[in-house]
Amino acid sequence: MSTVSTVIVKAPAGIYQGLSHDGVNFFHSIDFLDLPTRFAPAQPAEFAPEQLFDATVERPHEIALSISTPDDAKPGSDHPVVVYIHGGRFESGTHEDPRAEGTANARHGVVQVQLGYRVGFEGFVQFPGDEPHAYRGIDDCQVGLEWVQKNIEAFGGDPTNVTIIGQSAGATTALWLMRKDHYRGGFRRVIAISPCYPRHSFAQRKGTLRAFFGKPITRRSFEKASPKRLKRTFKLFRTRYILDMALGPAPFQPE
Template sequence: MSDDARVTVYCPAGEITGTSDGQVTNFRSIPYSHIPGDFFDAQRLPNTPQEPIDATVHRPESIALSITTPHDSRPLADLPVIVYIHGGRFENGTHGDRRADGAPNARAKVITVHIGYRVKLAGFAQFHNDEPHRYRGIDDCQLGLEWVQRNIESFGGDPTNVTLVGQSAGATTALWLSRRDHYRGCFRRVMAMSPCFPRDSFQHRKGSLRTVLGKPVTRASLTKLAAKNPRLLERGYSRFRTWHGLDMALGPTPLDGAEMTDLPLWMTSTREEFYHLPGGRTLDDRGWGPRAARFLAKRMGLSGSVSAWIAAAQKMDPERVVGRLIGDASNRRWVSQAAEQSLGPVWMSEYVRDATPALHCVEIPYVFGLEPGISHEQLLRFAHGREPLWPRYTANTGRQVCRTNLDSGTTEIVSDPLKMVREAFGPN
């Protein structure tokens, strides 16, 4: 690598060196906190410059953040900032999600930050002395956002114009960070793409984790187990996840829109979400969809008329009733609830495709400009602080939604596409 490809920024955190291709500059895997142990709260780094940071290489195993800027970005340029939190069921993912690469944003003079956080039990197990509603994985993201506030001006970003974007588990985290007991003014608006909240709390599931581990679920016990027998800990978590296989095994809950701030909120979902999961496909392919959906509905959180939901699902796609139930129970119900309960202005999008289902995660590269279409333009507009070009989502105006066809790039305004979800699942 030539010296010309290296770019160094001097910021309150210290000297940080990344790489540039002449158009876009990347600073990869920058540490933003000190983590004294997997199951302990992260600590804010000192307010004095640290040792020079080599941010030329992505280190996916680290809890860190990455920044993508225009090559010609300069301190105090006041460029809009998008902070992205990855998904992965609170089990997987890193701060280097290539589907949300920041290069197209940088070419449009918008800075992108990817924040990584602890997942699985390290990030989301709760212990007896933890504060209610707090999770280490989410507090990691909070520290990352605070690092951005202190340092992003040196990279050319505007700390007063930060848009928080999350997908799946990352969308859940973004909404949780918008709670009044968490919000610290580190972002001005939120885009939440297909959030996924567990239907039950970790406290109600702690007994099943204790059973599969054969150990107490305490900070000291899990710390000792992680040090002495990490394979046993991983195997125990795998069994715990299987035990709660019809739901998110981990994550913050419950969603309560009344606890959120009144920030501008853009909620999105894909129309088919989880058509592709093997278990659902098997039931649907064998023609057991309606019968299986009736059996599973209550266990998956459906509280309204099961018959009415099945009828609506069959009308949309008679071949994939269980696949639709999985997506509605896992994601679309939370999109609907957050939009209904939010105290601030809300807009909603639904992503569809022509010949193939619009599955969970399919929209990410379109939204971030790696695939062509209107979705990236919509994100850039939102990041500049301008309202989307379609009506707000309100009951009084018919719950209008922008439906975007990812294949054709066309959009249309439709009324209340999540009505069947709202009526079937209702509030949590």
């Protein structure tokens, strides 16, 4: 029977208490975003270095990140880092997806980060004034990668040796982060598994969403809408594109 113990990591963003068992350290559901509303632009959270965070509990419904490390990882270990971005048609998924948890990688000397981001309307509806190729869900990942750059060394990872692995919608997100107008140096390489893109841009589908929502497609109207109304609207909108992804970055332009 394995023994579970607590482990403490002191990072620039704070002090994190995780769990250690079976040769692996686990730090669950670490907050990295400041989101005053569901549709607010992605902003990094500000924490004090001396603030203590409980990273022993999984919070799969939050936008957060989780870390798995070898149990001997410490600052200066310089383990390679893998950042996993989950799939889910840009409408579902979580940073705590058990199918992608990091035990196997940690036992082979790799620090793994599972990165969450906003999906559905919160992450991928574009409002007036948004940059043409910017999406809040992808911006969330960008902020998460910046958190990794600033803090992963404290967990034993090498911030100069970060590989993104994305699957399905996560692969699309990873490739989108490689765009010349998005890349900020937060990773060295990408493994994109089965990337997928909507056939049409959001601008081409905005009228359909407006008809189902019954209100202007603005940040204010979406923030004022009830969760029940948004859920009902998304169900109708998604059904309209049942053989496609209703939302997501588009168009695909490999050049």
